[in-house]
Amino acid sequence: MNENKKLVLIDGHSILFRAFYGLPDLTTSKGQHTNAILGFLNILYKILDEEKPDYLAVAFDTHHPTFRNEMFDEYKGTRKPMPDELREQVPVMKELLKAMNISVIEKPGFEADDILGTLATKAEKEGYQVSLVSGDRDLLQLASDKIKVRIPKTKQTGTEIEDYFANDVMEKYNVTPKQFIDMKGLMGDKSDNIPGVPGVGEKTAQKLIVEYKSIENLYEHIDELKPGKITNALMENKELAFLSKKLATICTDCDLMFNIEEAALKDIYNENVYILFKNLEFKSLLARFQSVEINRSLNIEENFKVIDNLGEAERIFNLIYSEISSGNKKPVGIHMLIDNGELLGVSLCFGEKDVYVILRHGLITEDFLTDRVENIVKNKIGLAVIGLKEQLKYIKVTEDDSVFDNAIAAYLLNPLTDTYNYDDIARDYLGMTVPSQVDLLGKSKLKDAMENNPKEFGLFAGYNAYVAYAAASKLKDKLIETDMLKLYEEIERPLIFTLYDMEIRGIRVNKEALKEYGDQLEVGILSLEKQIYELVGETFNINSPKQLGVILFEKLRLPFAKKTKTGYSTAADVLEKLQGEHPVISMILEYRQLTKLKSTYADGLASYIREDGRIHGKFNQTIAATGRISSTDPNLQNIPIKMELGRKIRKVFIPEDDYVFLDADYSQIELRVLAHLSGDERLINAYNEAKDIHRITASEVFHTPFEEVTPLQRSNAKAVNFGIIYGISSFGLGQDLNITRKEAERYIEKYFETYPKIKEYLDGLVAKAKKDGYSTTLFGRRRPIPELTSSNFMQRSFGERVAMNSPIQGTAADIIKIAMNRVNRRLKDSNMRSRLILQVHDELLVEAHKDEVEEVMKIMTEEMQGAAKLKVPLETEVKIGNNWYEAK
Structure with missing residues (x-):
């Protein structure tokens, strides 16, 4: 009668738990955590799309931790408490399911898998096709010819699901679904606090149950086992083995008053669900409502x-x-x-x-x-x-x-x-x-x-x-x-007009020079290709990570192989480690640089040049949380500066006839902001005396006379100076300087001894942000930091780095915005032909008429240096050039 009817049963807490750890932390604009809910819904919709069930119910444990029976409290009660970020999502998930008219089943005293086991067994007897969805492999014991156990894995790339009927369990584990309980009893399950027998892993448990069929039969023949650690462990932990089996056994005859018809699917896309999705900011899921009339x-x-x-x-x-x-x-x-x-x-x-x-x-x-x-x-x-x-x-x-x-x-x-x-x-x-x-x-x-x-x-x-x-x-x-109205009125609102002016003006590009640059790159790329093929002895697709991985780690047998599902990793960090292991590595790294320059800049920029010969990019005011401006279509703030060949792309950006480029940038603006905000006298004095701040830091940190500081010491001190702004760890600094973690720790300790108020200031920033929930710049800009309250250590650490960095980086961003606004307005108010055309972080580029160069240099210097009154001077340098490369 019910043979063609399909019932889907979902283990609520288990799927939420999997989704929570499978997706990165997500919050709504009001701070509601949503990653577990979104992951659950993605799995739910995947199941609905694939199964097209007639009935669906979700079972939840009535509390967490949960207990199958009071006699097991000692073990089940030791589960780790649910993280607060997950706990707050459970009632919201239940509310959503009820809005979707999906049955939610909870029964005091029973775990969700007991409820699922009972319902699945009952439905199977009544002829239904059943799909059980859970992240818990305990449910494999319920698999049969009509009960399919589905185990999803939530990843950022999507949801993957493993399916098990009885035969699939047998094929994977060589045991029947019922014998899987005995396996779990022997090997245990840390995630579910089933202790198992110490020292018995999955392979051993599988081998024993394949041979003896059950724990009971195993112990009847325990004397037949070879003496050794495993046999001793089994003999010493007999009671634990039987207890673990009981813990792993799902109840299939709970006293449940539930009619399957109550789980009939109906009207899951409705106005209430739509509103909840909107409030949770699940824009990706709203497309499912397009065919639904929302009243x-x-x-x-x-x-x-x-x-x-x-x-x-x-x-x-x-x-x-x-x-x-x-x-x-x-x-x-x-x-x-x-x-x-x-x-x-x-x-x-x-x-x-x-x-x-x-x-x-x-x-x-x-x-x-x-x-x-x-x-x-x-x-x-x-x-x-x-x-x-x-x-x-x-x-x-x-x-x-x-x-x-x-x-x-x-x-x-x-x-x-x-x-x-x-x-x-x-x-x-x-x-x-x-x-x-x-x-x-x-x-x-x-x-x-x-x-x-x-x-x-x-x-x-x-x-x-x-x-x-x-x-x-x-x-x-x-x-x-x-307290942000002044910030809005004096910085952000005027900036709208400045950015609009810059977009309309655009920046001129020499098309012929751009093509020549691309041709030069092409010659370099082809030359490198030939050399790489000769070195490895065969041709292959250098751009294919899979083929490159085979060449490096199978043919050349290089170390540090890191296998992934799709092959060997050939990411930049892996190749950097391989430097010196084989001459082909430096060629591959250079090849990647050249191909990136060609595709992104030589070829990519050409498509943005308009009929007027200029690129009119977009400047975005509402993207970066720190307050920085970003550039898109194309990203002109990302023009390479580190490698000479990359820098040469700037040569294709040229001013109009009778104009030159004036490029002004701030000197160490973030370090100067740090000096002001921290109030550290030594750092302030160094800047006020116009000393080389990196040399001073090197002298103090390495206990070397100022005149005797080596270029390497200065370079290392520079890395520490800038690293401190970004809350760098000893691990991060060690990697940057290629020194041990302990050495890096000593550098940081000495730095804070040299500038004691900086340590005090940064610690204070973290404490204040934890108290307030946000950090603040000198001009009142707020940056919420929800990560500071996360139960996840990595998230909290990230939040602490943000708390240290945001006030500094955000203040620097505010200062450059003030300077931009002032330079732009002053040029316009003076009816000058010169115009501001580009901003790149702490750099301003003006297309200046040749008759106005001196006046424009004066305006840029005055407005940039006068953008904020700090305890240290804001230093700028203005350069002139017939292209951006010369001016920079």
């Missing part, structure tokens, strides 16, 4: 009105202009609808029920829309936007106009999240779950969506304006509450 009960969308009539559009703009006379001080929420540089329309919100989407149509032209938006600003009405920089082409405002960027504010309040879109801001600051752009439009371009899905396009446009309007005051209040 949002917010009643906001009914206020969204789409307009393509000129008269009605004029009326709306006049309504907004009249707001100023009515005393309305709230900014107008605005979003320019742009696709590939083309303006499609504008959405506006100036009241809870006043949300309008005005589309370009007929007499509603681009000029009409931009002029009317400009008039809003001229009427002294503030604007609220989400992502101002991307809209500045059509929102004609200046740094002095009243415009509030919700995305930048949200980034300052929590720099750890990935995105700051309207749905993220609605969730975090308005307590609303609204559909994202992907929910509404999928991967469609805006123009296509406007034409093919006008309703969804209207909702997308309306939400952008509504959320900008509704969230602005709340975000501003939060900035005030966290």
